[in-house]
Amino acid sequence: MMSGEIIKSLIVPAHPHPVLCPEKNEGWQRVRDAFDEARKQIEETDADLIIIYSTLWPSVIGHQIQADPNPEWVMVDADFHDLGSIHYSLKIDTEFANAWNEANIARGLESRTVSYQGFPIDVGSVVALELLNPGNRIPAVICSTNVYSNRAETTVLAKACMDVVKAQGKKAVAVSVMSLSNRMFTEPIKPEEDRIHSLKDDEWNQKILEFLSEGRLEDIGQLSRTIHDQIRVKKVVAFKPMWWLSAMNDNRNDLSGNVLAYEPIHGAGAAVVVLDPESNGTGDKEYDEDDVEFYGGDRGVLDSAESKSNASPSNSGPELYDPVEGKNAVNTNKAPKPVGAYPHARREGDLIYLSGVGPRQPGDNSIPGGPIKDSNGNPLNYDIKAQTRAVVDNISRILEEAGSSLDKVIDVTSFLVDMDRDFAGYNQVWAETLGKVGPTRTTLAIRALPTPIAVEMKVIAKI
């Protein structure tokens, strides 16, 4: 449990040429060969999941995750239909897909699964799985790209995915399906005439690949908006996959990168890149954008003001304190600030005692699932399950800071402000998380908590 990880990350192109006609152009054949090499590298690992983030599956209602256990159909490219058809029959890890969807929602994202006979799997995902995973040796999961999502949302999407990778102990391969420069020729060309559309596109592509070969994935993430402005035709989705892939790799800059191929496909930049998690020894670079754990964007715009589910910082209640330092105190900036003069936790012997932990988020003090009332005291609708998950996540972070972990929790006292309304949801999340560890538990109904939250837990764990 809690041992899942990304064991390999890939960037692969989306065009059907490497599947349907690699022999027509030496460069297309080299892309195909690179796909084959990447496939062999995957087969040499103990990977048990391939996670696809495809820029060719745009979505509007949040993110969509494919959950049909066996999508089957015939794919024909909208532009390159004359190259032929690709019959696909894929194997989807539906348990992971459903869990990822729930994790997205728990982190404040709009998300849903799709499972419909005849659903049109996008060309990028079909090509990637056809070449990297022939015969469905490894189950896969496919996620859409939301056309309106920003970096924060895309980062949180990856973190939610990693929540499930870790919880399910997966050895996962993360795949971004995308072109580098994406400007194609607007006229048909002969295969032998193919080249990168412009020198500028080629120079930028080379720079991207230089960074990736040095394992500087997060730097590419931070350059994404610039890259999009410089060499990307403004199609449906922006240059977002690097945000996702970087967050899937803990925003690191010291991965081991290997560019297996870089060739033009009808003018666009097609690269096959493999990134391994082993540090390349050059040291990590500075990460200078705000990292974000939960999405608090414009979701819920259809809701009335009375039922908005997301908290604003102004709803977060009383004055906050820096956690009290002192002998045996354990504090972390990964947990919300206290509402009084006390530490996050305190070690005594081989035990650690946590102060009451709620769902507020470190940094912006927002409340996943929404506050229970507004600043005027008017009750609001809220999601007890999202709040409870956030409590457990905060507990986990404090325990990790102390050198402990969730699986060492031995006793919990829970406080609910509305037992009738919330016990079932709270209990469900408990069963999915701490319930699997097996600590003793006492649940109390109380009138109120200092901040507009519905649940708090008091924890004792072993170190």
Add this chain to the structure above:
Amino acid sequence: MAKGSIVAGCLAPHPPHLVYAENPEQNEPVSEGGWEQLRWGYERLRESLKDVDYDVIVILSPHWQTYIGTHFIGVEKCVSKSVDPVFPNLFRFNYDLTIDVELAKAIHDQAKSEGMSVKMMENPDFRVDYGTLVSCHMVRPEWDKPIVSISSNRSLSYYSVEVMQEMMLELGRSTAKAIEESGKKCLLIASNSLSHRHFVTETNPPEDMSKEHITSHAMHLWDMRMIELMRQGKSQQIIDEMPEFCEQAIAETDGGALTWILSAMGVPSEPAILHGYGTIIGTGNAIMEWPCRTWGDE
């Protein structure tokens, strides 16, 4: 052979919500209705076309997006299922339609002779896009007319609205000329919304009309402005203002369909009939008809 003609041009938006709300037997999901303002608008359009004699529907849809020129379906029988990748919960439509390949090829050839980048789509596995299916179904649910399906050349993405319009104006002229030479009576459909900013959440059920409205006042103002221009027959002004409209209203006219249809009708100064307006998940949608059949031969 008598000259072919355009009997009417229609702006016929394609959000799949409309077919979902109609509950036709071809569509798998079942709804409680919804978006009645627009569906009644389509009723009025169908009533207006009820006694109009025509041979074929020619439609340009922004949901068959091509980046290497304009494409035309060149397969006579298209039988399959279309699942909307964005709203698969609403639209899983079993279709059986006939393509007028002869007319499609004629428009293709005429456009090619004018220097345009064009291509026939002859792969029998190709699935017809949901925009084409929704608009055609709402205009003619009997599915008893062959269609010509034209892709949306995304030249806007590569160049600008101005270049996109130059191409669509040419495609419109080529369409009109090919139709005239074909001797066929054609109904033209531009399949697109007006303002096109979506909500990113969905109500439960999706047809909960208490939550349906335009995304912003600015979008409303742009929609009303464009509808007024259409009602006043100011087609040239629509084309002139198209760059600002596309940019500021994130308008789906960026796919070229409206410019194409205006060009095919000769950039008419005759007024269009407004059959309905409504919003769908925040986007603005108008059902318009240009009754070309009543305009005479100049």
